[in-house]
Amino acid sequence: MQKLILFYHTLLLLIVTFPAHAEINQQREIEFIETPNILFERLSARTQFPLSFNNRTEFEAVADSLKYRPDELQADLEILARLFLETALKADDKINNARLLTQQLESLAETPMQEAIILLLEGRIRGLEDQQYKQSIILFKEALNKINNLNDTQSLNLQFILHQNLSSLHTLVKQDTQALYHYKRYREIAYRLRNDYFIALSETAIGIYYTGRNQLAKALQHHSEAYRISNRLDYPVIQAQTQFQLSRAYRDLGQWDEALKNANEAAISYQKLGRDASQSKAMTVIAMIYANQEQWNKAIDYYLNAQQLDEKHNRRISQGLNFHNIGEAYLHLSNYPSAMNYLQMANDIFREKGVMHYLVYNELLFAQALSEQSLWKETITHGVAALIIADSKQLPDAQKEALEYLANAYREERNYPAALEMMDRLVQMQQSTEEDPVEETLSSNLTEEKLKFEINIYQHKLSGYIKNSKDQQMAIIILLAAIFILSFAWLYSLKRLNSFKQQKTLLATQVLQEPQTQLKGYQGLLHCMSDENSPKTIALVNVKLLADLDNEFGLTESKIITENLINQFESQLSCKVYLIKPGEFAFCFTNSLAPEQTLIQISEVLSHQALTINSNVPNYSELHNLELDCIMGHINLPLLANPDLRLTTELQFETVQYALAAAKSIDIGHTYVSIRTLNFAPAAIFFKPLYLNLTHALQRGIIRAETNRTISDIKWPKN
Structure with missing residues (x-):
């Protein structure tokens, strides 16, 4: 009887402690994002990093001296290693410390979970130190394969992190199909874990993906959902992040006032949180909003503010991107000396860091600037450099742009065989590439996206109003009717507007004519x-x-x-x-x-x-x-x-x-x-x-x- 009671007591303890342990892991992931510096200080003090051990026996002795269970100490060191690889962490010699911890943890790895974490750390180190993004992708996928068949909460947490990293890297190297797969898996796991914080993160991430593909209706749907969820959470980082992404959505819709309001509020939030890297990105978005309105001097001011933040923390690639943007702004102002100076600084950084996916577009902008100044030999130099990278990375848009600059420059240099070769390649690409359908006018595109955005907002508001209502079915019918009426009204208005424009043009021509002969009268x-x-x-x-x-x-x-x-x-x-x-x-x-x-x-x-x-x-x-x-x-x-x-x-x-x-x-x-x-x-x-x-x-x-x-x-x- 006593053995039976002991069995039930143990079983009850496992049932109670398992969810608690899962919640602790998820809470630590939230701390990892919200307060990485506080978490780092706590773990550094408790683990007394750096530690000295070469095998499991020595490690267990160290754990015992620190009054740790070995598995708990190992878990804390894994978090500490990941923290060293975070841009938001303010610490010295981060990469070397991360490498040291990775080597020590590798000597302890025995389970698939532990091996997967080592692969995650290796991939992060290669991506940050040498921008070996493709090698990082291989390591992350290998880590994912080790734990794909595990369904416990701890494994799902790690899968969540791996899919997040894979989706970002695939987007970075322009592999959109694979990126979308990992974004969807990332979001799916967040909902399986039933964690609102993770859901807001995943909704924001997939919204960013759709924004990059110019699918604004889908992007707004995910961004608004993330913003709605984050507002009911008491976490300032995720709130700032979702508001920042919402400002980008407003920017893409051309709603400048709303975009500026949200971007400025996000920048202030990031400044209070000490997130200089995120504040720099918010400053860049504000600059882009002004650039889209052709207020180039204001845009340059904000690009320079972002540049100062990046220079303060020696974020070289971010500095290069800011130099590229400033050069583009000066190019629009026809200030060619300043434009060339900033573009050259961007080129130097991109070449130093080996980030070819940024370098190709900077070389293209260089070619454009030189072409506008009729410096044809220099245009050819940068056009060829851009074309080589575009060919190696299989970037059709960059290839076409480079071929256009080269064809024009070779023609001006009277090198007609080379010009003809560029034109032939351009024609072949245009014939082999199926063009996407283009809307009749830019304004109609914008109107359509705004309409979809407004409908999306109405859907959320209506959903809130009818939660406790018995007339939910009637509300859905009303919503569908409103969508139908709005869509019909928009299509009808567009058709009438085009008809009025044609009629106005015809009448403007006829009024100048002699009535009988229709000659000028x-x-x-x-x-x-x-x-x-x-x-x-x-x-x-x-x-x-x-x-x-x-x-x-x-x-x-x-x-x-x-x-x-x-x-x-x-x-x-x-x-x-x-x-x-x-x-x-x-x-x-x-x-x-x-x-x-x-x-x-x-x-x-x-x-x-x-x-x-x-x-x-x-x-x-x-x-x-x-x-x-x-x-x-x-x-x-x-x-x-x-x-x-x-x-x-x-x-x-x-x-x-x-x-x-x-x-x-x-x-x-x-x-x-x-x-x-x-x-x-x-x-x-x-x-x-x-x-x-x-x-x-x-x-x-x-x-x-x-x-x-x-x-x-x-x-x-x-x-």
Whole structure:
């Protein structure tokens, strides 16, 4: 009976302590992220690191002296080794201490879990020290294989960490498919562990992945979920991290105010937490927000702030990225010396650290900067360097950009065989690559993503409202209806907007045309006269024999004749010609021409004109052989000498109409009448009734008339 009681007591103890032990491990992982420096100080003091042992026997003796159980001391040393490899930890000689601990722990490793941790540490060391990312991936996968079949909580915790590292590294080396697999496994394990902190971490990570793929709707879904979960946790680091990622989501949507608000708050939180590396990233996001708005000087200020933080802690690769961004900003400001200086500093760091995936894009930006300065030999040098890296890393976008710079530079250097080779490679790549479908306009893309974002927010709000409601089914129906209505309204609005734009363009064209023939007409003339490069001479010409052209030959044939005549006028006289009505044309000359010179030029074109003859239409030959006399009204602009006095284009046109009416009163051969004002002429002479005021002004000598006929024969119109 006593043995049975002892058995049940032991079993109960195991049931109680197993979940407690699991919670302790998860809590330590949270401390690892939230307060790594405090955790480091506590473990360093308790373990009295560094320790001296070469085998398990010596290790157990050390553990006993420290009043540790051997497995507990081994677990603490594993955490300590991982802490040495964290960027947030502030300690000296971190890599060497991590390597020492890894070697000591390797001598103790016996179980698959312990061996997997050694592989994790080795992979982290190689990735941080030499940027051997592919080798790190191999080590992490080997570690994962050792514990994949284990389903206890401790193994799941380690799998969670390994999938996190693998997803980040695959993203870094542009292996998107494998990255997505590990991101999903990372998230799946977080939900299996039922730990809100881990879930928020995984939702943020997968949101970052989708942001990098420009799948903004999916990214926002995960970021908003992470932000919602983190707000109910009492952990400032995860709250700052999710807010920082939310600011990036707002930035990608073009919602600058929200993006700046969240990025600034995240930067302040990171500063309070002493997370300089994260604060630097927040500063960089703020800089990018200003850069997206083309506020380049503000962007440079924030890039420099980030640079100071990275330089303070000797984060060389981050410094290189900041130099690259600053160089790009100066390039947009056309400050080529500064741009080249910062790009060279970035190049030096990327080459020193061997980070080819950053170096290729810096070389491309270098090539762009040199190309804009027409430094073709240097463009070729950096273009070739970028192409070599892009080929080795299989980066199609970088390959295409490098080939474009090289083709252009070789062509400018007259190295046509090399240019042709680059163009051939570019064409082959474009033919072999299936292009993604492109949206009709950038604004429609942005509107769609914002709509999806708003729908996502509404879904979360509605979910909160109906948690304790018995009408949950009705709420879901309402939500689906709202989504359908919003989507339909957006599509309908987009279609209507495109229709209105097309209609506006058509009407804007038609309003400038003469109604019957659809040739350039009266409104087109007024538009020409109001243009910045307004004409200096306006002539209104009436060809009497063409006045009834539309009635005698029909609208279709008369339009052909008139259009042909206008084309001849414009090509031979270098002017713009407008049809006012059948037989009446307005001429706009950019030069100031005397009336007699204007009439001679126009009459010469008329005398040598070759109207398009349709042999099937009667009487065309007669029209072709007739001498076409023209009557012309003429003015030179401006009509008033005082530049502060401006007349409307309608009044200027009526003035030349007045001159034509006067010329038509003589109606003998080629006749012109030109109107000009004297220097002291007041603007009042151009008030309504215009014709009466102009006639009185002629009689008083305020304006002058010039004609090739006898002035006394003119009958001046008086309205």
